[in-house]
Amino acid sequence: MRPTGASIIDHVLGGYPPGLPLVIAGPSGSGRTVLGLQLANSALERGEVVQIVSSEPAQSLMHQADALGFEFDAALAEDRLVLLELDASTPSLVRAQGVESLVEALRAEAPGVSLVIVDPFTAITAEIVDEPRLREVSRAFVRALGAETLVLTVETERLAQQRGLDRVLSEMCGAYLMLDRETTGRRTLTVEKSRAGLGAAERVEFAVGPNGTHL
Numbered sequence: 399m400r401p402t403g404a405s406i407i408d409h410v411l412g413g414y415p416p417g418l419p420l421v422i423a424g425p426s427g428s429g430r431t432v433l434g435l436q437l438a439n440s441a442l443e444r445g446e447v448v449q450i451v452s453s454e455p456a457q458s459l460m461h462q463a464d465a466l467g468f469e470f471d472a473a474l475a476e477d478r479l480v481l482l483e484l485d486a487s488t489p490s491l492v493r494a495q496g497v498e499s500l501v502e503a504l505r506a507e508a509p510g511v512s513l514v515i516v517d518p519f520t521a522i523t524a525e526i527v528d529e530p531r532l533r534e535v536s537r538a539f540v541r542a543l544g545a546e547t548l549v550l551t552v553e554t555e556r557l558a559q560q561r562g563l564d565r566v567l568s569e570m571c572g573a574y575l576m577l578d579r580e581t582t583g584r585r586t587l588t589v590e591k592s593r594a595g596l597g598a599a600e601r602v603e604f605a606v607g608p609n610g611t612h613l
């Protein structure tokens with residue numbers, strides 16, 4: 399298990415689960431994107447190449463990274479960090495044609511990448527509502543991308559529309575983490591699944607501040 403640099407994930411899992419996607423699910427404001435940026439920052443500090451595929455514009459992600467104290471400018475200039483915004487037409491193209499052309503484009507943008515973060519994965523699968531098709535597309539995406547480490551975030555607000563997606567991702571992931579944010583602002587993480595057999599059974603509380611998330 400490789401340490402992630404995100405204290406909460408290292409605490410509950412001991413690092414990245416080997417060989418399979420890490421899924422981070424939660425509602426808006428729960429810390430999904432912050433965790434993704436924190437994982438990216440740690441990988442960049444290790445000298446790795448990172449690709450973030452997001453529904454948010456690159457400028458917005460860079461602003462969030464700056465607010466967290468992450469220095470992404472040099473990595474971006476050196477092409478060790480590649481930020482790609484998902485087009486609004488992506489879900490309909492994936493529904494009609496599958497994910498192969500999308501994956502081919504992602505791989506061409508970041509040769510030598512070791513960490514790919516898709517935030518949120520539901521921005522790719524948004525127009526697929528049939529569970530067998532969701533399973534087919536999700537597995538094809540992971541298989542074709544072939545990233546050493548893959549992190550998929552999921553908007554839990556979307557799961558009601560894409561019934562079965564949580565089950566599909568749970569089947570194929572190395573670990574499935576569920577984030578929550580209460581009305582009081584309290585944030586918690588629960589390990590829903592871990593193939594490594596690790597992870598806290600109870601909820602772990604965390605905060606967002608300088609350098610990402612903190613237990």
